[in-house]
Amino acid sequence: MKSNIILFITVGFITLIVILITHKPKVKSNLPVGYNVDDAKLWANARNFYYPLEQNPDELESDLELLGQMLYFDTRLSVNGTQSCNTCHNLDTYGVDNFSTSSGAIEGMQGDRNSPTVLNASLHQSQFWDGRAATLEEQAKGPILNPVEMAIPHEGVLLDRLKDVKEYVELFESSFPEHTNAITYNNVATAIGAFERRLTTRSRFDDFMALDFEALNIQEKRGLKVFLEAGCQSCHDGVALGGVQFRRFGEMLDYTKVAPQINMDEGMYKLTQNPGDLYKFKVPSLRNIEKTYPYFHDGSVWDLEESVDIMAKTQLNKTLSEDDLKHISIFLKSLTGEVSESIKSIPTIPAFR
Structure with a gap:
């Protein structure tokens, strides 16, 4: 009797496995119908670092x-x-x-x-x-x-x-x-x-990350591509595109030599007295960066393209072309929300x- 019960359970288990293997559920793709392959690749690359921000309710709730x-x-x-x-x-x-x-x-x-x-x-x-x-x-x-x-x-x-x-x-x-x-x-x-x-502030970039590939225009997509290829996301990561890491201003090049108008500031070192924190600051969010000028810890730079150029040189040791600077700045404006x-x-x- 006991052996019959064991045999029944074993047969039932094997049958269940066969059913699961031969009847795999069809996974519905979330990609938009007729999507552009290049857009999908760009989205997939960006999705390694970003995800869409949910929109807050329009009214206060308490x-x-x-x-x-x-x-x-x-x-x-x-x-x-x-x-x-x-x-x-x-x-x-x-x-x-x-x-x-x-x-x-x-x-x-x-x-x-x-x-x-x-x-x-x-x-x-x-x-x-x-x-x-x-x-x-x-x-x-x-x-x-x-x-x-x-x-x-x-x-x-x-x-x-x-x-x-x-x-x-x-x-x-x-x-x-x-x-x-x-x-x-x-x-x-x-x-x-x-x-x-x-x-x-949800933005058009969030719509793009939510698979609305038409939310960004050609120039903005080009700017996002250059932004990622340059490595800007190595600091400006997370849902806020910043606000997570602390990085030394001038990791690759002394920022006072690249942009002498920026005031010397010891950064976190003033607070911690830890030599490893010298010239370190919290990485600012890039959301609404088009509107939150002037830039940097002392507000000494007023032009968005100029600030991107300074960041590329001091943090990435890269000199970007005028075209790349223009397109990154165009992309950054897609981060503006209300x-x-x-x-x-x-x-x-x-x-x-």
């Missing part, structure tokens, strides 16, 4: 995000009520102020590094040029208390201001119902971070008392 939006645009977050987060990271100009370096709330105070775009910052592995903040929330805490930026002397000053506004008290309580004391500095940063995670009007519009901010 009280926490709405609170973060209000705080982002509120000048109460600066010592004299003159600056908000949006002052240096203006959502109408692609999350930057288009200055080489930004002025602080106190007259005469000037930052020493270019203000990076806040758009797509949630896709980065860390924040600031030197990566000193691990998260958006940690980053949000920095400028508010920085004496060169928004210059609030200590967090209690800001919290007292917010507690004096009925609308904020109610919105903090609804956003943090589990907290007895909802208005805390951590919660301010949490709300701003929740809002900033909505600031992603935040929905409702999300980037200034909300109703409670009046000062």
Whole structure:
């Protein structure tokens, strides 16, 4: 009896294997009908490094995000009520102020590094040029208390201001119902971070990576091909095309000799005092790079083609032709995307008392 059962199970298993082998499911190709082979090859090469970014919803979806939006645009977050987060990271100009370096709330105070775009910052592995903040929330805490930026002397000053506004008290309580004391500095940063995670920008390049081969024109595809052949993706990788690695500016050639107008900056070394971090910076995202000029850590270069030329020479030890520089720049413009009007519009901010 036992042997019959074993025989039955064995025969059944073999039959199942035969069925699986002889009845392979047909895998449906995701490639567009009538696709161009060259486009498919270009896409396949790019897919080794990139994947399409999903589009954020057009509306904010929670009280926490709405609170973060209000705080982002509120000048109460600066010592004299003159600056908000949006002052240096203006959502109408692609999350930057288009200055080489930004002025602080106190007259005469000037930052020493270019203000990076806040758009797509949630896709980065860390924040600031030197990566000193691990998260958006940690980053949000920095400028508010920085004496060169928004210059609030200590967090209690800001919290007292917010507690004096009925609308904020109610919105903090609804956003943090589990907290007895909802208005805390951590919660301010949490709300701003929740809002900033909505600031992603899908572009035509994402449509191409989602197999819409007509999303890029011939020149843009040529630019993408040159971009990959040159090795630009060795630094500008990931969904943000940057924001992941830390690389020494001038790995192949001294950047002060290639572009003497760029200020010397010790980079991460200022923070870590590790000799291996000298002149290292976080690789910036290339999304919206067409709009986020001026370029580099000091904002000293205003022309996109010129910045590509400097990068090719200093990081790749390559001198690209004028035609290649032009086409890479054309491709980079396909990375421009938009935040929905409702999300980037200034909300109703409670009046000062």
